[in-house]
Structures are given as C-alpha cells and as structure tokens.
Amino acid sequence: KQEVTQIPAALSVPEGENLVLNCSFTDSAIYNLQWFRQDPGKGLTSLLLIQSSQREQTSGRLNASLDKSSGRSTLYIAASQPGDSATYLCAAGAGGTSYGKLTFGQGTILTVHP
C-alpha cells in the first residue's frame, strides 16, 4: 500500500527566500506525481505533474523533481512571495488497474512573511 510523507509539516520564511518542500513515497511503481496547492477551506489547485519517466518539471518559479528509485520528489519555490502562503500537497498517481488513483501526503503549510 502506497504511503506518502511530506517534510517539513510547516515552514515559515521571509519573502524572497528560495525554499524546498520534500515528498517521499514508499512504492516506487508510481505512474506520475502531482503537486497541489490548497488555500484554507478551498479546493486543490494543480501546480505541476511529473510523469514517472521524467526527472523534473518547471512552471514559472516552481520546479519539481522526481527520483523514483529513491522514492522522493521535491518542490522548489524560487523567490518566495506572501501570496505563496498555502498548504502544498504532493500526490502519487497509480497506474494500471488503479485508474489514476492519487495517494496524498499530509501537506506542508507554508507561510511567507513580508
């Protein structure tokens, strides 16, 4: 059974800092990995998807990497802004007969202060 863990649970940084959020998963046979942002009381906004055959994916100030063999993914946020404050979730996607089921980590709560 897939288990996903995110470290740290919470992170507080000053504006402008570069930061790294970590995600680990126990079953390396993932199909893909998706990073989401969740604002308090709101839905999940997809940030990046990395396919199992890829090593990294970039969107603006965000860069996500994937190392399947070690069961790890990182989300790098460059030049953080107060608007980046949110909970960041990673989710491992299952393939084959699982029809794309996502298994989520518990999230990293990010606070960027001015």
Added chain:
Amino acid sequence: EPEVTQTPSHQVTQMGQEVILRCVPISNHLYFYWYRQILGQKVEFLVSFYNNEISEKSEIFDDQFSVERPDGSNFTLKIRSTKLEDSAMYFCASKGGLARNYEQYFGPGTRLTVT
C-alpha cells in the same frame, strides 16, 4: 478555462439522513473521482469511475456510498445514512485520459457537516 464545479458548497444534515453531493466534471473528461478530507487529515481516495461503472474503490467506500452519472454532465456521490464521522470536505476530480501526462483537476469541494 474549464473547471470542475461542485454543489452545494456546504451541506448540513442530521445523522441518518441521505445526502447527495453533485459535481460537474470538465466536459471532455472520461475519468471521475471522489476524495474526502476530514479536518486536519490527509486527502483520501474514495472511488474512481469510468465508462459508467466503478473502476476502483477504497475501504472507506462501503455500502452506504454510491456514485452515479445520471446524465452526460453530472457525477454524484450519495451517502445513504450519514454518520457523524462522514463530516468532511468532499472533492470531485476528473481527468481526460489515463496516460501519465494527464493531470487530475479538482473541484472546490463540498463541506459536509453531520449533526
């Protein structure tokens, strides 16, 4: 930009009552999902649905739960007899294909409160 919508945004019900949560997935998507998030806990998979049938369900998705696609646009989750522990945020998601490059898109959620 196409988006997944969910109604209602908040539903309050009494224990033992039936509730139906509604979702309109993105129009050309083929794969549909329900997840839930109990306050302070992880988002958990409930069920996936394709070609008008359940393709996978979790241990949480017992006989009290059912899903349906009653027409070409809506996707519903029914809880037959709600319990206090069903209180959670319920998210609907959809995606266009099963290949590795397809993202799941989530709706804004329905907050279900069982009293």
